[in-house]
Amino acid sequence: MESFEVRLFASFAELFGAPNVSVTLPTGSTVEELSSAIRALPFGAALPTKLVVAVNHTYVPARTVLKPTDEIALIPPVAGG
Amino acid sequence: MIGIRLVHEAIDPAALIKCVSAADKGAISLFLGTVREMNEGRSVAALRYSAYSEMAETELVRIADEMRDQFGVTSAVIEHRLGPLEIGDIAIGIAVSHAHRAPAIAAVAYAMDEIKRRVPIWKEEEYTDGTKEWVDPTAHGAVLK
Numbered sequence: 001m002e003s004f005e006v007r008l009f010a011s012f013a014e015l016f017g018a019p020n021v022s023v024t025l026p027t028g029s030t031v032e033e034l035s036s037a038i039r040a041l042p043f044g045a046a047l048p049t050k051l052v053v054a055v056n057h058t059y060v061p062a063r064t065v066l067k068p069t070d071e072i073a074l075i076p077p078v079a080g081g
Numbered sequence: 082m083i084g085i086r087l088v089h090e091a092i093d094p095a096a097l098i099k100c101v102s103a104a105d106k107g108a109i110s111l112f113l114g115t116v117r118e119m120n121e122g123r124s125v126a127a128l129r130y131s132a133y134s135e136m137a138e139t140e141l142v143r144i145a146d147e148m149r150d151q152f153g154v155t156s157a158v159i160e161h162r163l164g165p166l167e168i169g170d171i172a173i174g175i176a177v178s179h180a181h182r183a184p185a186i187a188a189v190a191y192a193m194d195e196i197k198r199r200v201p202i203w204k205e206e207e208y209t210d211g212t213k214e215w216v217d218p219t220a221h222g223a224v225l226k
Contacts, residue, residue, distance in 0.1 A: 009133050010203035011215040057136040059199070073133055073201075079216040080130070080137075080161060080202030081114050081173050081193060 002027050004034060004066060007073040015043050025066070031055070032062035038074065048077075083149075084158035085141040087134055092160050097176035100158040108182035110189045114173040116166050120216070124209040130163045130172065133201040137161070140200045144192050152188040154179055159192065161202060 003024050013019050023037040035051045038044050052075040053060055059075070066072065084100055098109055118125055141159050148154040157177045166172060175192055179185040196202075197218070204216040 007133070009201065010131055010205070011217075014215075054133075054136055054201070057139040073136065075133070075201050076203060076215065077217040077219045078197070078199065078201055079204040079218055080132070080200045081197040 001025065002029070002066075002068045004068070004070075004072055006034070006038060007071070009073070010076045012047070012074050012076045015046055016041070017043075029066055030062065031060055031064045031066065034066060034072070035062070047074075052076075082156060082158075083142075083145045084160075085138055085145060086158075086160045087132055087137060088160050088162050089164045090162075092162055092171040092174040094171070094174060094176075097158050097160065097174045101156045101176045101178035103156060103178060105180060106156065106178035107180050108185040109176060109178045110182070110185035112173075112175045112189045112193060113171050114193070116168050116170050116172055118168045120206060123206075125168065126207050126209045127165060127167055128204055128206045129165045130161070131203050131205070132161070132163055134163075136201050141196070144195045144200070147195070148177065148188040148192055151191065152179070152184040154184060154188045157188065157192075159196075161196070161200075163202070 001024050005020050005022055007020050008016055031053045039047055054073045054075050055070045101109055145157055148157055154177050160174045162172050175189050177185045177188045206216055207213045
């Protein structure tokens with residue numbers, strides 16, 4: 001098993017009341033499995049159906065395998081400009 | 082030069098123009114995005130931008146690279162303001178220079194579309210009725226404006 005810290009921003013940070021959440025997953029887990037685990041956390045059910053995830057500052061598809069050293073972030077709908 | 086900046090102070094359009102001015106350029110295209118008093122029919126009192134700064138800077142550099150690859154732009158500056166803003170404040174400024182006007186104008190339009198689509202910056206609006214909300218441009222099937 002591996003522990004993953006996930007950074008949260010804006011509306012997602014408010015939802016969880018924290019700038020990050022921690023989830024423990026089997027080694028070799030994917031972004032899709034991470035998303036499911038976050039959704040199962042308290043307050044996680046209120047997240048949008050489709051979660052956008054960035055790994056090491058790059059948007060990644062759901063099948064991406066996570067490494068313990070990755071910087072992982074959940075990206076709420078962006079509204080810059 | 083290519084300049085990418087997330088700033089907490091007022092954006093100065095003259096400074097952006099100066100950044101991209103050069104003797105070999107025949108065109109400078111400047112875009113300023115400003116805070117509007119009405120959004121989705123609600124009266125905005127103030128707003129606050131926040132960002133995943135490390136990734137936002139990375140995405141802005143990627144967009145600048147794409148401006149170079151697609152439009153031949155090698156001189157551009159993008160500044161996005163963060164923190165609290167008031168009505169009329171400049172939230173984003175983009176200046177691009179090029180030998181000719183068409184690529185300069187097209188590159189600015191491209192950069193704005195891409196910034197709105199993918200740069201991790203968020204906007205919390207405070208309305209005159211005292212309520213607050215994180216703006217979600219994807220809500221209600223809305224298209225980018």
